[in-house]
Amino acid sequence: MKRPQLIGLAIAATAGLMAFVMVRGMVSKPPVEKTVEIKVKSSDVLVARTDIGLGQITNDSLFRWQSWPEETVTPGFITRTGQPDAMTQLAGSIARAPIMAGEPITQTKLVKAGQGGVLAAILPAGMRAISTKIKEETAVGNLILPNDRVDVILIRRLRNARTGQEDFVSELLFGNVRVLAIGQQIETKEGKKTADSSAATATLELTARQAELLALGNSIGDISLSLRSIADLDVTQGPTAGVDPSSSRETASIRVLRYGTPSRSYGVN
Known part of the structure; x- marks a missing residue:
């Protein structure tokens, strides 16, 4: 084989090898992950740390603060900015309804000690x-x-x-x-x-x-x-x-008068 042909063949082989390496690198190269941080305004909301049963007397260990999206915070929620000492203030309260772990605490779900017993606490208005x-x-x-x-x-x-x-x-x-x-x-x-x-x-x-x-x-x-x-x-x-027991079924009755004095009534239903 002539020298020019050998040189051309070597150049072609080198180019092919470089193309193979480049293509392989492009195929096997992992995609670049981009992390985009979106800042959401949040507030610390008082929630139940564990399940709280109906009528259970609470203490501060049953509560914790949890970050909550500010747009979903309703007026009934207890926030750290509004009541920073809420855990201490609500200790000793009675649960008016079962509260699940992670559920926001509201004033309507608890009644403070001294405002009534357990049964009075769970009675609706x-x-x-x-x-x-x-x-x-x-x-x-x-x-x-x-x-x-x-x-x-x-x-x-x-x-x-x-x-x-x-x-x-x-x-x-x-x-x-x-x-x-x-x-x-x-x-x-x-x-x-x-x-x-x-x-x-x-x-x-x-x-x-x-x-x-x-x-x-x-x-x-x-x-x-x-x-x-x-x-x-x-x-x-x-x-x-249902039926009012104070109104007897003997509404249509006959009252017997004896010598002008009313006696007992007999039903005619």
Whole structure:
């Protein structure tokens, strides 16, 4: 092979090798990562360090400050700039509702000690707590737990207009009633599937007028609780009204007058 041909071949081989190295370097070269810092305005918000149970008395170890985007901070949040001593100030408060770890603390979720007991703390404004006697056969075999929803049924005797005898009748007093406590248990303990079988009372959340009617119902008959399905729960709606036990079914009645003196009434329903 002639010298010029050898030189040309060497140049071509060298160029090919350089092109191969360059292409390989371009293919295997890792992409350049660019880090872009975006500064977001934030505020330190008071949150729960761990889960806080309903009715639990808090201390400062249950809280911590967490950076929170300023645009999502609502007026109800407690911020370090607004209340720098909030942890100390809220120590000893009672939780009005369960609070999950990392959840922002608000004034409405806690009530300060001295403003009422645990039960008073978890009662919504305008509502009353009233207890009724229960036993296994009137409380779903003691399977009702705090925060369940029940219907309240009154069983009493009314005079039969046709026979003059007294018959047992059942009436729905209230529906969708929240159970505040079974005995002295106000919160379902983790892993506990039933309430205290020895509990003799159920404490219900009712309006002031409904509390009066339940007290009346307890005096004129027997109260039973019917457990509602979780599929029917409506926590946004309070207890619904049923029959008013103060108004007897014997509304259409005959009053017998004997010598101008009224005697007892007999129903004609």
